[in-house]
Amino acid sequence: MSELITRHIRDVPDFPKQGIVFKDITPLLASPEAFQHVVDSFTERYRNRGIKKVVAIESRGFLFGAPLAIALGAGLVIVRKPGKLPWQCVREEYELEYGSDCLEMHRDGIAAGDKALVVDDLLATGGTAEAVGRLVAKQAGEVAEFAFVVELASLAGAARLGKERVFSLVQY
Numbered sequence: 001m002s003e004l005i006t007r008h009i010r011d012v013p014d015f016p017k018q019g020i021v022f023k024d025i026t027p028l029l030a031s032p033e034a035f036q037h038v039v040d041s042f043t044e045r046y047r048n049r050g051i052k053k054v055v056a057i058e059s060r061g062f063l064f065g066a067p068l069a070i071a072l073g074a075g076l077v078i079v080r081k082p083g084k085l086p087w088q089c090v091r092e093e094y095e096l097e098y099g100s101d102c103l104e105m106h107r108d109g110i111a112a113g114d115k116a117l118v119v120d121d122l123l124a125t126g127g128t129a130e131a132v133g134r135l136v137a138k139q140a141g142e143v144a145e146f147a148f149v150v151e152l153a154s155l156a157g158a159a160r161l162g163k164e165r166v167f168s169l170v171q172y
Contacts, residue, residue, distance in 0.1 A: 002041070005170050008034040009150065023150050023172065025121050029063060038064060038149055041169055042119070043071040051144060052114040053077050055105070057132055058084075060121035064149060068119060077109035077116070079132050090138050094131035103131050110141035123148040123168060126157030133161070 008028035015022040028034045042064070051074045056065025058080045069076040082091065082102050089104035110116060116136045118129055123146070133143045146161050151168035158166040 002037070002169055004034050004037050005149065009170070023122060023152070025060065025149060028149070038169060039067045039071060042068050042147055045167060046072055046117055046145075046147070049117075049144060050115045051117045053110055053116045053141070055079060055109075055116050055118045055132060055136060057118070057120040057128060058103075061119050064121065065119040068117075072117075074117070077105060079103050079105050079135065090135055092131045092135045092138070094127050094134075096127060097125075101128075101131075103128070103135065105132075105135045105139075107139070110136055110139035112140035114139075114141040115144045116141045117144050118146045119148075120146075121149050123151040123157040123161075123166065124155045126155075126160035129157070129161055 005028065008031050010024040010027050012022040012024050014020065051072050053075045054065045054069035054072065055077045056062045062078060066076055082104055085104055085106055088107045090107050091102055091104050093100055093102045118132050120129060123129065129146050136143050146166050148168040151158060151171045153171045
């Protein structure tokens with residue numbers, strides 16, 4: 001684990017509900033050194049890998065996806081909840097522990113054959129990232145990898161996504 005990163009992640013007990021220990025990345029974002037380290041670590045891994053699009057998941061994924069897209073010379077595609085994007089979208093519904101949810105991406109976000117990197121702050125069960133992978137596939141793109149700052153390994157999200165396609169900077 002990167003000590004610089006873990007030192008800037010705060011545990012918040014019982015948030016958003018009793019029994020959950022939330023991994024708060026806001027101290028990491030407040031540290032120019034730690035934030036830069038995250039962006040540099042991702043950039044080093046993905047430079048020269050042919051990434052055409054960085055697909056950032058609402059909302060904390062935007063914070064890492066935007067500077068990474070610039071560093072890689074790639075386009076940025078944002079994925080949001082329904083009704084938040086202003087143009088024609090592709091949509092993907094997915095199951096949650098209790099119920100379902102939906103994500104959208106502009107229909108011209110990914111071109112056929114684009115190699116896409118899916119980025120978010122945290123990997124838990126992998127359901128959201130899996131849905132984003134399906135959005136990329138609906139547009140004939142290819143997910144090169146799923147990249148996360150934090151992975152909660154006990155929740156097995158990497159297994160759901162395919163461990164060989166998941167990279168995380170720190171695991172708990």
